[in-house]
Structure formats: structure tokens, C-alpha cells
Amino acid sequence: MSLSKIERQLLKLLIDDGPLYGTAQVGYHLWADRDMEPQGAAVAAGGVLRRLIERDCICQERAGGVSKYVITDHGIIALDQALMSDIDPRQLGFFEE
Helix, strand or coil, rough: CCCCCCHHHHHHHHHHHHHHHHHHHHHHHCCCCCCHHHHHHHHHHHHHHHHHHHHHCCCEEECCCCCEEECCHHHHHHHHHHHHHHHHHHHHHHHHH
């Protein structure tokens, strides 16, 4: 499974910080350093979340009227595989010495 840069960033965020609540919070964390309106960030985050939910990388639960997003075991494996595929095979020689 191929993950985009923003999908990887979201999965890392869920591992490091735990669950996120609502698309607005997800959008804020993904685009906090960019010049994006909160509504635009929430809409963009919704697209990223939808793709990851469809691929079973994250699950969506309802928590008090707000969606709670949590990484799944499949998401952890997908992220690990994506990060491993980023390693240039020539770099592996450094680990063997």
C-alpha cells in the first residue's frame, strides 16, 4: 500500500499523540504551520481521513457527538512498510559494518 506524505504524517501523529477528535482538530494538527483557513483545513483533513478509513489504517468512533480517530494495527504496519520503502538500499550497508 502506498501512502502519501500527508497520510504518513497523520498516522505518525496518531501514534505519537494518540486519538484526535473531529476533522477540525486533525486539520489543525496537519496544517498548523501553513496559511490555511480552519474550514479549508477541516475539509482537506476529511479527505485524508476518508482515504485512510477506507484502507483500514484508522478507525472512526463516535465520542460524545464528535468523531474520534484512532490508528489501527493495519495502519501501524502500513506506516512501517512505507517508512522502510523510503530507505535507499545503499544505506543499509552502513548498518552492516
